[in-house]
Amino acid sequence: MNLSETLWRQILALRSAARADQGDQTVLCLTDAGFQYYEPNSLPADAQAVVSRTPLTTAAMPAARLLDSGLYLSTSPSLDRTREHALRLYLPIALADWRPQSETLVLVHMAQSLDGRVATVAGHSQWIGNTENLHHAHRLRALVDGVLVGGNTARCDKPRLDVRHVDGDNPARIILSNHVSDLTCLPRVEGMRTLIVCSDDEGLPSERGDFELVRCKRVGGILDVSALLEHLQDLGIRSLLVEGGPKTFQTFQQAGAIDWLQVHIAPMLFGSGNPLLDLPQITTVDDAIALRDTFYTVMGDAVMMTGRLR
Ligand SMILES: NC(=O)c1ccc[n+]([C@@H]2O[C@H](COP(=O)([O-])OP(=O)(O)OC[C@H]3O[C@@H](n4cnc5c(N)ncnc54)[C@H](OP(=O)(O)O)[C@@H]3O)[C@@H](O)[C@H]2O)c1
Numbered sequence: 500m501n502l503s504e505t506l507w508r509q510i511l512a513l514r515s516a517a518r519a520d521q522g523d524q525t526v527l528c529l530t531d532a533g534f535q536y537y538e539p540n541s542l543p544a545d546a547q548a549v550v551s552r553t554p555l556t557t558a559a560m561p562a563a564r565l566l567d568s569g570l571y572l573s574t575s576p577s578l579d580r581t582r583e584h585a586l587r588l589y590l591p592i593a594l595a596d597w598r599p600q601s602e603t604l605v606l607v608h609m610a611q612s613l614d615g616r617v618a619t620v621a622g623h624s625q626w627i628g629n630t631e632n633l634h635h636a637h638r639l640r641a642l643v644d645g646v647l648v649g650g651n652t653a654r655c656d657k658p659r660l661d662v663r664h665v666d667g668d669n670p671a672r673i674i675l676s677n678h679v680s681d682l683t684c685l686p687r688v689e690g691m692r693t694l695i696v697c698s699d700d701e702g703l704p705s706e707r708g709d710f711e712l713v714r715c716k717r718v719g720g721i722l723d724v725s726a727l728l729e730h731l732q733d734l735g736i737r738s739l740l741v742e743g744g745p746k747t748f749q750t751f752q753q754a755g756a757i758d759w760l761q762v763h764i765a766p767m768l769f770g771s772g773n774p775l776l777d778l779p780q781i782t783t784v785d786d787a788i789a790l791r792d793t794f795y796t797v798m799g800d801a802v803m804m805t806g807r808l809r
Contacts, residue, residue, distance in 0.1 A: 617743065636742070645694075
């Protein structure tokens with residue numbers, strides 16, 4: 500999905516404003532001048548889109564709920580479909596600071612083959628997603644406070660996790676790993692905060708001055724996700740993008756901590772490899788985890804499915 504630079508700058512400006520006001524004012528309108536606050540009963544005639552906490556429906560602009568974000572979006576028939584889609588996709592994340600203080604927004608974004616593989620058996624996954632997906636991933640990074648991957652992804656892919664392909668600030672880079680000395684392979688990114696989340700019962704030396712160690716308890720060797728989210732809140736991280744891999748996705752999924760899941764589905768077949776999820780077997784289709792409020796986005800020659808997991 501291609502997005503105009505103007506609309507992207509308007510969304511970034513909105514994200515900064517939402518950080519500062521945390522939702523004290525509740526009706527935002529998009530006009531040619533960008534997003535501005537208005538009283539619900541004095542909306543501008545040239546409004547292209549209206550974001551509100553209660554459904555503000557007019558004959559010309561029916562309101563639709565934006566996932567489970569507690570926000571409603573009304574769009575003018577004159578707004579083109581790409582811009583409307585971009586608002587639907589990015590506004591709930593840009594306005595994450597409007598959520599109650601104690602809630603962290605958790606979004607998972609991963610790319611898979613048509614047959615559900617996210618890496619080859621050898622651990623190779625670059626690039627399953629196409630260029631549009633890469634730009635989308637960088638927009639997501641620019642909208643969240645932190646981007647998290649598991650230790651295996653850190654070791655296999657050595658990701659920078661910064662924002663390079665679009666305008667925007669870098670989030671904090673967060674790695675779940677008890678093997679801090681193995682993470683020296685991670686590239687340094689100037690000015691980017693790197694947090695290594697490790698268990699609180701082991702003394703782990705860090706050879707890297709740019710790593711901050713965050714101690715977080717594990718229960719039976721498994722990370723306590725709600726304790727982690729609380730720690731991250733204390734560090735100012737209230738919106739989190741989980742970029743994988745599957746074990747890390749599974750950890751958040753089994754803890755019931757994921758708000759939204761986005762899966763980029765690439766037109767390729769692996770026939771083998773690492774699946775997106777590897778859960779205990781289910782017997783009937785009724786036992787599947789069903790996403791809610793789903794929609795899809797065309798990404799060049801691929802599609803991306805978005806939906807709520809809770
Ligand atoms: N297609 C995609 O979108 C995509 C995205 C990301 C990654 N990948 C691919 O996925 C593969 C790696 O995935 P993976 O599933 O093997 O590993 P992973 O999720 O990247 O990392 C797993 C590691 O993270 C830490 N960890 C995760 N959950 C934990 C928990 N509940 N408790 C304690 N530690 C936990 C542990 O680190 P330590 O062992 O270090 O303690 C664990 O070994 C790579 O091949 C990568 O290229 C694909």
